[in-house]
Amino acid sequence: MLLYAAESKERRIDVRNPVVLRISIAICVFVSCLFFPSIAYQETKKAIRIAGDNHFPPFEYLSDSGVYSGFNVDIMNAISIQTGINIEYYPMPWNQAVQALRSGKVDAIQGMKYSKAREEVYDFSESYFTSSQAIFVLKDNMYIRQIDDLEGRKVAVQKGDVANDLLNKVNHVQLIEADNQQEAVQLLVEEKVDAFVGNRITGQYFLQKSRQQSLIKIVGEPLDPTAYAIAVLPKNNGLLKLFNQGIDRIKSDGTYEKIEKKWFGEYIMPSAPVLRKTLFYLETGLVITLIIITFILWWNRMLKKEVSKRTKQIERINKDLEEKMVLLKENLYFQKQLLNSAYSSFITLHQAGTVSMINRRAMEYLGLNEKAVGRPFQQTPIVKFIPEQEINAALEDKKMFLQKETTWLQTPSQKRYITYSIYPIKTTTGDSVGVMLNFLDITEQKEFEKKVAQEDRLRSLGQLIAGIAHEIRNPLMSILTYTQLLPKKFANAEFRSFFSQHVSSEITRLNALINDLLDYARPKKSEPVICSLYDVAEGIVRLFKPKIKEKQINIVWEFPEKIEAIADIQQIKQVLMNIIVNAIQAVDEHGTLTIRGYYRGNVAVMQIEDTGAGISEDELDKIFEPFYSRKANGVGLGLSISYQLMKENKGTIDVKSIKGKGTTVTICLPCCRKDEDDVSCYDYR
Template structure:
């Protein structure tokens, strides 16, 4: 009997220890996290017409991945499924959720991504509604089953017409079917931007039902929330957050009430600022310089990291192409060396080997030098070089992947440009590899590179006959994390734009729509042969 009791006690102790240890291990940092999100909540997160999952929340997680090294896998679903996904073991992260006291019992929330709120929208030419009190007796459009229905009905004593979507409620306001719309501030802002009607609407009064909007994880996973918060802080500090916010939410709808308040406040601030500036200008300038230096260094490090990552994503293609190019001279050298023992007395053979082998070795050495120049990090040096020669050297790095593509080069061999050679290689490789991907499924694939000269500028044009892009997509081609590829990361053309700007050039893209091909136009400074 005692032996049985001892065994039971021992089993109980082991069970408790396993549970304690399992809790500690279960919420350690993993290699890859499952991210759940709403499939239809633009512009926060949504699946577009092409089946691509995108939005502000998706881009934020991608940016966090870049600065922290965490890897995420996205699973779009209905909101009610996303809400219970962590509890059901289907996900580790819910990428966007309003914070509330009730939800804090289930989740740990990150630092705020933004403040989610509702606003009162009216037509810009409406002079009858200037504040909340003017809503009494008016007709309001509202999203069906909105959580704030009862509060709005009680507080404003209005007639409410419910709509299946905010887009429908907005359309009713624009058509004059209702007097005002109450809805999510940023979502209505996004819908107005998509409709090109942002100047037709204004906000009256203060925002209502304001709540923090955050990333949510399991309430016990403190390590993960700390890592996510560190990523959010880094993104905000580097300026990437502002870029993503502008990309998805654009310019806000004007607030009629704050328009005059802002003018008054700005006047007071300017007056006080001018007075203060006289007293502290020297100290302020020193502090400002230190802040600018720190900010500049942080952005430089982040941009360099993006460039390094961009190079790595193409490395497998470049290496396979170089391996193919090296195989030919190696075959020639091997042919000579395998016969050399039997032909030592053949003077004609020895002379041919003495001429051909060094040439083949020089070919291999040249390819390796081109590869090393592309991969080796160094400070940018703008110099004058022959455009045609450098272009052909760069094409060698991806020649193997051209396959049956008809590559046409229309570049005058006398043209010189002022640019950093390493940056030029990375730009051309990015554009070429994008074009190669774009023409894969075309019957007669073709890529054309041509150059024109205009005073002190040279314009380099890259044209392909691939699938092209529509106007809605092409405006974001140089934005970070924007891609139409199934497995792309959206950094290539963003890095290209940064490199072109650093070399005082200009770059643009054009397309007449899907199926009409693509054109990339690069404008750079003209160089001279004697400047090399």
């Protein structure tokens, strides 16, 4: 190139004087006008407005004298001569030129690099040059070699230049835009950026002109070598025919070659020093090749040694694997012994539903042998007491069934009770590979529980009879005493009145006792409905408001939401009345009674907590027994009846107490509530 003529006269020379070129162009104009007069005067009335960069040498720039010059300008002048079109030039900063074309202020841009993104906006003429970009860095920069190395760096570019499209593909790059490429190059020279990406020829031109080429170097291969052509908007694509005709003619008659040599120079035959330099490079390359071959041979030898070493390692690994296989077999045998010695029965199934393992306990209980392995589970007796649909659900949907109870009629006269669990067998990735069945015969346990329950009922009955005898004896003795005195004091009107009042009172007391006994023995069938625990508790507290006010008890409500349960309202009122009455009686003056409610899963929970004297551990075990009372005149049936009523309503009651600190009574009742897509609801039907 001409740009390098000052650097290396042996490589490039300027073969055309500008004066000679102007004379040649004038001759071409004369010949064109002589032989192509129709073309020469075509569309002379209307000038075509051409925009270009005002600072993009050697392609287009304003010279020091203010003349718009450059390779692109000469190309357009030559096209103008060949086609006879009039051209008006509008030099301006590149980004303004692009805006001028888009807004219709100009008809074309004389030199624009082609890209797919630009093709969507502009129409291009035939290419008359191949333009490429380059990465310019400081001479001492060793870490930037290619475009990917610009990640996270500051890079200078010209506004609107195609380099912006290239760098948009690089992550975290910080673009510093300049009005022209000379300013962008200067930013690099002043070390304000890490690199400059722009036109390869223009960048070198500015560096040589400012004598700064010793500070900057070009790294990597030419970037994006692409066609360079005239650009118009699609609505003006009719101009492209004239431009293409002009480009074809200046290329065919030699004008293009002259313009190219004027601005970029030409290669000449290499001189003797160049040949010596080339020979030196060849010799150096040969030496390097010999070194590489020697290195490859040495490396091959080292690889053989490494292969031998690795072979020995593999042999040792194989030996270790054999030892581990023996250990694995021993572990499997140990696991088999462990399963066979288990009290429960175990059966595992493959994903296809066939038996993969069965322990000795299961074989003895089901009357099977080793031949059962490999058979479908439907052909074994387990389907007689474990539902087949549950096993399929565990195999297909990974469902789990834990501690479920069932019965198995082995013979018409022999009924067995069995508990079973079904576990999906999963891999570390969560994939199902089968299921495990674990079952246990609990018939003897059931019979033992029945025996214990019967003995417990007999013990409770004894306590009940003793309590009844004690409670009935007191009013009967009073009635007997009054009756024996009646003949002696019948004439005494005051005694008769006393007799009538107290005998009636004692009879009423006996009747209430009998009613309590009937409620305890035969609680009525509950009629559950959805009720608000807060409303029930608030009504009972309001009922005992005088007593609460008398003892100045502080009532604390902790109901964060409306708590609803499914229960018989009257029975729950009776339970809460017994609990709240006991709490009021247990609390001293200025004490605190806390009533709280909340949900726990599908259970509604209410707690009544008092700051009373509390109950000892020995007494806590007896509070639900009939006729046990810590009060002087208490009957001891309140909590017993409450316990029965909670069982009738499918609920539970629990008491926790610390002596000297207070007591907390917790009742749990079924409820019906919706949590997102899951509905947990107790079914009474």
